[in-house]
Amino acid sequence: MALQEKYAALIATATTNGITNLSVAEQAGVLHISGTVKSTTDYDQLWAMYSSIDPDMAAGDLMMNLDIAAAQGTKLKVTTDSSNLNIRSLPSTEGEIVGKAAHDEIVTLVEKHDDNWWKVKTEDGEEGYAYAQYLSPM
Amino acid sequence: MNKRNLFLIAAITATTLFTSCKPKDEEIAKAINTQLSSMTDLKGGNVTVVDGVATVTGECKDDACSQKCKAALEAANVKGVKSISWNSTIAPPPPPPPAPPVAIAPVAAPASVATTMDAKVMQAIKDGMKDIKGVTVDFTAAKPMVVGEVSAATRLKIMQIFSSAKIMPDVSKLTTSK
Numbered sequence: 001m002a003l004q005e006k007y008a009a010l011i012a013t014a015t016t017n018g019i020t021n022l023s024v025a026e027q028a029g030v031l032h033i034s035g036t037v038k039s040t041t042d043y044d045q046l047w048a049m050y051s052s053i054d055p056d057m058a059a060g061d062l063m064m065n066l067d068i069a070a071a072q073g074t075k076l077k078v079t080t081d082s083s084n085l086n087i088r089s090l091p092s093t094e095g096e097i098v099g100k101a102a103h104d105e106i107v108t109l110v111e112k113h114d115d116n117w118w119k120v121k122t123e124d125g126e127e128g129y130a131y132a133q134y135l136s137p138m
Numbered sequence: 139m140n141k142r143n144l145f146l147i148a149a150i151t152a153t154t155l156f157t158s159c160k161p162k163d164e165e166i167a168k169a170i171n172t173q174l175s176s177m178t179d180l181k182g183g184n185v186t187v188v189d190g191v192a193t194v195t196g197e198c199k200d201d202a203c204s205q206k207c208k209a210a211l212e213a214a215n216v217k218g219v220k221s222i223s224w225n226s227t228i229a230p231p232p233p234p235p236p237a238p239p240v241a242i243a244p245v246a247a248p249a250s251v252a253t254t255m256d257a258k259v260m261q262a263i264k265d266g267m268k269d270i271k272g273v274t275v276d277f278t279a280a281k282p283m284v285v286g287e288v289s290a291a292t293r294l295k296i297m298q299i300f301s302s303a304k305i306m307p308d309v310s311k312l313t314t315s316k
Contacts (some may be wrong), residue, residue: 030306047294055290057297058309060281065301081292083269093265115302116262133266133299 003031003061010049017042020069034065040136043068067115070137074109076120077136078102085135087128091117099126106138161218163187169216170194177210179203180226190220197227204228255282259303266299273312283308287315 003026004011011024011033019035019042026032037043043066050057050064070076078085078101085103088095091113101107101122110119110127118135121127161169167187174183174196180203183196194211198204208224260277267275273286273296284296284307293314300307 047298050297051290051294056309056314057293058312060306060308063301063304063306065304080269092261093268094261115304116265131265133295133302134269 003029007031007033007050007053007062010046010053013049014046017045019066030061030063032063032065036067036069038069040068040138043136065115068137070109070112072109072111075138076107076109076118077138078105078107078130078134079136080134085130087120087122087126087130089128091119091129095129098128099124101126101130107135109135109137163189166190166192166216166218170211170219173211173214173216174207177207180207181229183207183226187219190218191223192216192219192221193223193225195225195227197229199229201228255305259305262303263300263305266303267296270296270299275307279308281306281308283311285311287313290314 004024014022014024014033014035014037017037019037022033022035024031024033037046046064046066050062054062080103082103084100085105086093086097087099087101089098090096099122101120105122107120107122107130110121112118112132113129116132117129118132119128120130120135164187167185170185170187170192171183174180174185174194177183179198181197183194185192185194187193194208196207198207204224204226207226208222211222211224255277260282263275263282267273270288270292273284273288276283276285282300282305288296293309293312296307296309296312
């Protein structure tokens with residue numbers, strides 16, 4: 001319960017933003033928050049709040065597993081620091097690189113393979129798997 | 139035998155005949171009880187008859203049941219009944235059912251945490267951390283330990299990567315560059 005008080009503002013925002021399948025559970029000294037947010041803006045807002053409450057995020061007391069709602073055909077922005085995003089033949093870094101998407105380039109979501117790898121298609125027609133943490137639905 | 143005796147005998151005979159045609163109260167009660175026993179909605183139905191006036195007692199579940207049973211008895215038109223006094227009572231409502239036991243959901247691991255640090259989880263972390271420079275991940279510790287120095291923005295990205303892999307990292311040796 002103490003953790004829910006610590007992260008009360010974050011939980012309140014998650015609730016207000018209307019996260020789908022929002023789950024808030026405290027277990028073994030860790031607060032678990034999961035669900036599907038409506039937009040990248042909501043996703044960034046919640047992570048910013050986490051960073052604000054615990055700047056180093058070193059307490060190890062919050063596990064925030066948030067998915068961003070994105071249907072097939074959604075435009076995705078590549079959010080690497082500056083480098084290109086590899087597009088691979090398999091949903092793994094073991095997969096062969098079949099294409100690249102530049103920083104800030106827009107690609108199209110083909111399907112979500114899992115939480116980590118999404119199948120995308122570039123404007124050049126290259127299709128393959130890219131790491132989802134570097135893709136932001138628009 | 140004089141006329142007076144003849145008249146007396148005729149009177150006694152007439153009275154006897156008249157009385158024998160009229161059912162006695164006991165017979166009326168018996169007939170009514172037969173009717174009452176066929177009324178399954180009436181519990182403990184009973185009747186007392188005095189001079190053809192029947193007083194019925196018993197217990198019905200509600201007023202509609204009471205009216206229905208009374209109407210059925212009247213319709214039976216038991217011979218000798220002058221009137222029916224229906225004195226059935228209404229059964230008290232049944233007590234509310236006991237509250238169902240409070241279901242206690244089994245404590246399951248939340249969806250946001252991986253139950254084991256298996257190869258798939260490890261690969262997910264490696265995939266995510268591959269392009270992050272200046273940090274290493276030690277998988278020999280109880281929790282994967284992230285070591286190095288990164289910007290605040292990259293720290294946030296690292297936490298997102300681990301959350302996506304559903305594993306809590308140890309970032310005590312991860313410093314933030316100024």
